[in-house]
Amino acid sequence: MALCQRGWCAGTDSHLEKSGWKDYFLRVDKDRLIYINEEIEMKKILIGIYGVAVLCLSGCGQKAAVWEVASPDGNVRFVTETVGGEGEDTELQYKIMYKDSVVVNPSRLGIVMNGHEYGRNVRLEDVSFKSIDESYELKAGKRLLAHNRCEEMTLTFADGHTLPFQFIVRVFDDGAAFRYSFPAQVDSLFTIENELTEFAVPVGGKAWIHPYDWNDRFKPSYEQYSKNEIAVNALPDHDKGWAFPMLFHTNGVWMMITEACLDGTYPATHVDNSGKGEVYKIRFPEAEEPVIPDSPEPVSTLPWCTPWRAIVIGTELNTVFTTQMVSHLNPPSVIEDASWIKAGRSAWSWWYDGSSARSYKEQLKYVDLCCEMGWEYLLIDAGWPDMDGKGVEGVVAYAAERGIGVWLWYHSGSGRGEDTPLQHRLMADTQLRRAEMERISKMGVKGIKVDFFDTDKQRIIANYPAILKDAADYRLLVDLHGATLPRGLERTYPNLLTTEAIRGAETLGRQERCDRAAEHNATVPFTRNVVGSMDYTPVTFSNKIRQGVPAFRRTSVAHQLALAVVFESGFQCFADRAEAYLSLPEIPRDFLKKVPAAWDESLLLAGYPSDYVVVARRKGDTWFIGGINGKNQEREISFALPESGAGKAFTLIKDGEDIHSFDYEEVKPEDGRLHLTLAGNGGFAAIIN
Structure with missing residues (x-):
């Protein structure tokens, strides 16, 4: 029985080997395959130019479907499949292969939105593939010229009763990423009560993971020490779970799991051990994060995409160290003319003397330090509105004459009401923020350090791109301090030069x-x-x-x-x-x-x-x-x-x-x-x- 007509399939023997299905086919010529195993009824196969196999099988009282996409070099393979028993009770899951090793064991997928589980009893409506091969330039980071090359597969599902949803996979030579998408256009609000995504990392290896930040201050700010060389699936010391990124050495590979692309329609997430067999599972922010009373569950109209779940994979630790996958998974820059965005080094007096921002004379000393050392910037931290002498305007003018750019500290205003001093609300309100940015931009200020975001809930996460967009309009550089872990916003908003999220x-x-x-x-x-x-403020x-x-x-x-x-930090503050x-x-x-x-x-x-x-x-x-x-x-x-x-x-x-x-x-x-x-x-x- 011929399964492929000429021109429909263009697979290779290597693609079949990587898919694990070579034994079931006999190649007739470069375009045709013959099915030779009669024990399993083959419903459909597509072997595409992307090294992809899509298989739907039935037999032995079970229903199953398997979809696979491989990296450009063929080493990383992402397998999506349905599993379940008799009848229509099936679940969606995935696994990841690196060469001949399973690096992520079969792991559950799915979204619970408005009370319905998307990923259970699904029916494939469409599958599409595309190759991505693009280069772009960053303004800061480990490598300014970035090359994004991967294969993408989009599976569109329906269950006959609810909205269609998509599962999108991208596979790179150094790993894989996936996300969920609801492409329908609906203006009413939807709530995702639970994301069922799990990461079944093979046990027997070692892990380096930072516990999700939790202490007496309004958190998280990602300032916990890492738990080093602990067992995979070990439990944290508190009940709040683990923070991204998670580093593993297991099954002969180094692997990092993290999150990418936060656009304000989803909270920043972390993981706990609530998956099957205590494997890692996506967890929303903690309801007790007290800076705002919001529910931690994401809410949005449609269309709606979740953040990417990214898994970096390589036999060498250098593969993890050099990856730019998080940046790749974000939209291109929205700043047309980025010539004014320049990474640089900065002096900063606050570390040694917290009152120094109020001293005009002291800040002039640090401008002179920058001149002597050839550093591009001076950061003036909290307290600058009360500076004596000629005030911050005088420091900015003095610095400008000497080619030094000045940055100013601000509170993010997260969770602050109208009873809070105005200076601590300027970055939270759009009109106040833009007015302040216009004022300091005209003064000659080059950048802002925005501090104390204090939660990963969605409403505060939405402040990040809002601040960056407004700052770009006034040609201001940005340091996000007291902030969530970077998820790649620096690609879309290259005026973001650094983020703290570190002790x-x-x-x-x-x-x-x-x-x-x-x-x-x-x-x-x-x-x-x-x-x-990383805004560690070192040296x-x-x-x-x-x-x-x-x-x-x-x-x-x-x-x-x-x-x-x-x-590495695009705004490197030398703190002494x-x-x-x-x-x-x-x-x-x-x-x-x-x-x-x-x-x-x-x-x-x-x-x-x-x-x-x-x-x-x-x-x-x-x-x-x-x-x-x-x-x-x-x-x-x-x-x-x-x-x-x-x-x-x-x-x-x-x-x-x-x-x-x-x-x-x-x-x-x-x-x-x-x-x-x-x-x-x-x-x-x-x-x-």
């Missing part, structure tokens, strides 16, 4: 946090910083003083210097006091003058999460190398330098006699490998021209 240097005013800093610093390059620029040599009590730094000065490379940078020895001071804030290429040269990390980032023809030890014990490391940097002589900035001193070594690795000793909690940095 950064601000918290180092407590000794217990200084004691944990080295391990934390060696973890987040593999977790939080993978998915977007702090001083001991932070909080309420008159200093907390003593446990990392070496070389470790701190290396963070300028290890941590002016005197700390100006008193540095010439070589490390020169390093901080030269290190940029946006990169043409980034590579993980060596490392293991929470243990140690060595990063190389390139700007033009120059490589910047940074490495840190996450453990308080000496270690020997060896790694290959980037190919274009091999064989060149350079100065290694490394640990000195103690954590407060530097040492230097002239090296020229003839074999292209660098061999060195890292002190406990130590580090190193270098520039290779």
Whole structure:
């Protein structure tokens, strides 16, 4: 029985092998297949030019359907299928294969909207495929020129009683992503009571995951320490679940699961262990997140798409480190002329002295620091409206004369009522926000740091693109602080240069946090910083003083210097006091003058999460190398330098006699490998021209 007419199928033997169905077919010529297994009744098969198999089977009292799409290189395969028993009781599920390994076991899919479960007893109405191959340019990040290449499959389902819905899959060479869509045009509001999506990660491996942020302050701000090398499906210490991204090493692959594309029609989500067998399942924000009384469930008119569920996959940890999938899954830039958007480094006085924003004279000192160091920006934090002397207008004018751009801090206004001081409501109300943005833009301000969003509920998530859009209208750059995890908004709004969502240097005013800093610093390059620029405010040599009590730094000065490379941020705030940078020895001071804030290429040269990390980032023809030890014990490391940097002589900035001193070594690795000793909690940095 011929199943394919000439011109309908253009599959290959390799496609059939990857689909697991080669045994059932005999190739007659390049366009025709003959079915040769009579035990299973074949209803339909489509082998397309995308390496896709769509199979519908019946037999043995069961009904099943299988749809598969493969990555451009054929290594990643996403399989969607219906499963169930007799009759019409079926469920939709998926699994992901990498080469010959199952990297996500069969996992449930589905949406419960207005009381109906979409994904149960579905009937396929249509299937379509397309290839995506596009390049675009970012203004900040690990690699400015991005290449988005993937295969997409859209399955349109109906159950005969409710609205049609779509399941959309994209498969990349470095992973896969999926989302749900309701394409009908309906003006009334719909509520998604539950998203049934699960991630059945194979057990037996290890996980690095940050618990969903939960403490006494209005949260989440994603400032929890990661739980490192824990068992897959382990439970958190509280009942609020886990935050994205989740990093795994299991079944021979490294894998990261995260979320992408928040447009304001959905809350930011996280996961818990409520799936079958305690596997990870999507969870909406917590009802108790107190900044607003809203219900955590998403509400919208139709058409409506959920965020993408993204899974990065590779045999090498560098695949996770370098991925740009989160950015790929967002819409293109809406800013036609982005020439004014420039990444850069900034001085910031608040870390060492929280009252400094009120001092005109103090801020002029930090403008002068920027001039000396060649840094592009100055950030003036909370308190600037009460600045003495010539006020913030005077600082902006003084900075502009010297080519330095000024950023100002604002409260997001999340959950604030009219009884709140006006200054803390300016970013929450559209009219107030645009008026303030127009005012400071005319003054010459270049950017805003917007803080304290304090919840992942939908109404506050909708503020993010609203703020970014209005800021773009007035040519203002943006740092989202006290904010949710990045989901790729920097592609659509490239004026977004960085986001906090990290326990950064601000918290180092407590000794217990200084004691944990080295391990934390060696973890987040593999977790939080993978998915977007990270406003950690690094490179702090001083001991932070909080309420008159200093907390003593446990990392070496070389470790701190290396963070300028290890941590990526399009708006890189160097947080220490002016005197700390100006008193540095010439070589490390020169390093901080030269290190940029946006990169043409980034590579993980060596490392293991929470243990140690060595990063190389390139700007033009120059490589910047940074490495840190996450453990308080000496270690020997060896790694290959980037190919274009091999064989060149350079100065290694490394640990000195103690954590407060530097040492230097002239090296020229003839074999292209660098061999060195890292002190406990130590580090190193270098520039290779």
